[in-house]
Amino acid sequence: MRRRATLAGVTVSVLLILAIVLGSRLLxxxxxxxxxxxxxxxxxxxxxxxRYTVWVSxxxxxxxxxxxxxxxxxxxxxxxxxxxxxxxxxxxxxxxxFLGARSHARWAxxxxxxxxxxxxxxxxxxxxxxxxxxxSSTGSGPxxxxxxxxxxxxxxxxxxxxxxxxxxxxxxxxxxxxxxASYFLWRRMxxxxxxxxxxxxxxxxxxxxxxxxxxTGLLLTFSSIFLHGGGYEFLAILHMVSVVFTLIYIPFGxxxxxxxxxxxxxxxLFKYTARRRDGQPAGEGxxxxxxxxxxxxxPIDTAPYVxxxxxxxxxxxxxxxxxxxxxxxxxxxxxxxxxLSHVKKGFK
Numbered sequence: 579m580r581r582r583a584t585l586a587g588v589t590v591s592v593l594l595i596l597a598i599v600l601g602s603r604l605l606x607x608x609x610x611x612x613x614x615x616x617x618x619x620x621x622x623x624x625x626x627x628x629r630y631t632v633w634v635s636x637x638x639x640x641x642x643x644x645x646x647x648x649x650x651x652x653x654x655x656x657x658x659x660x661x662x663x664x665x666x667x668x669x670x671x672x673x674x675x676f677l678g679a680r681s682h683a684r685w686a687x688x689x690x691x692x693x694x695x696x697x698x699x700x701x702x703x704x705x706x707x708x709x710x711x712x713x714s715s716t717g718s719g720p721x722x723x724x725x726x727x728x729x730x731x732x733x734x735x736x737x738x739x740x741x742x743x744x745x746x747x748x749x750x751x752x753x754x755x756x757x758x759a760s761y762f763l764w765r766r767m768x769x770x771x772x773x774x775x776x777x778x779x780x781x782x783x784x785x786x787x788x789x790x791x792x793x794t795g796l797l798l799t800f801s802s803i804f805l806h807g808g809g810y811e812f813l814a815i816l817h818m819v820s821v822v823f824t825l826i827y828i829p830f831g832x833x834x835x836x837x838x839x840x841x842x843x844x845x846x847l848f849k850y851t852a853r854r855r856d857g858q859p860a861g862e863g864x865x866x867x868x869x870x871x872x873x874x875x876x877p878i879d880t881a882p883y884v885x886x887x888x889x890x891x892x893x894x895x896x897x898x899x900x901x902x903x904x905x906x907x908x909x910x911x912x913x914x915x916x917x918l919s920h921v922k923k924g925f926k
Contacts, residue, residue: 579635587628594623602708603728614818615706618825625829626837633838637893641886646844662850666843687761691788694754701747702821712744749799752792759788784832787824794820849883871905873912878905 602608678685704710715721794817868877891899
């Protein structure tokens, strides 16, 4: 499994290097000052491919992965629910509505971090790889051209609103990330439930890294505008070190859930389409496609989902897969009854 994961990591890294070379027109558009960032993205690609391969090799993740892709490519699912996939992507990847059910503050903070990081990635990665270039159209400004792979895409004036947004996109991303990351950092220092199970390297380091990257990025802009470049070199090195460290850390820390989250979309699509009967969503008719609890008769989940869970439990050699056919309340009642019958019975 490790050899397979290593091979996957090497393959993805080589493909990324080729994409950088070709996308930058044989390195003609590659900025050598951004070489450390580009190298970090290659390590990032290797780490993500390696850990994802290891993760998918586990029985539970493998079944989730297969069922998700099967639901994604199913023509029958698309016919029954053509809008299901876009809604799942928007719900679970874009707006993460499941977080709103837990806490509106956590949802808002997560949205700030999510969209800030997405904006930063969309700007940073193509620039780092030499895919995007900004060149003066006149040689003296203020007209600029944005080129992708050498082809002109957009011309703009650096002194108008469009120009300001183009050159300050990373500052906007930093302004979004800082309050979101600060909220979660504050919560992990104050909330007793969060403190109980947190680990410094896993829970706190990612938040600190995001704040350091964002603050140093804003300070670079502040230095260039208000300090005439004072302290710029030190800030640039500090910013580069924090970004490189974070990129390399992503596959091996909490940030890896970014890579895992799309798999949840596939599983939710699998569960949703399994509830459809004759074009009707679950709950709109007598035949909802939900499996009933063996004790109380209340609906648990879709039969395919329960069968998938039981298969995973059998793969893990957990010899109580039949309990998947009971609702949570009945499981607690049966456990309590068994305790009273077999454990408390021995006490007088």
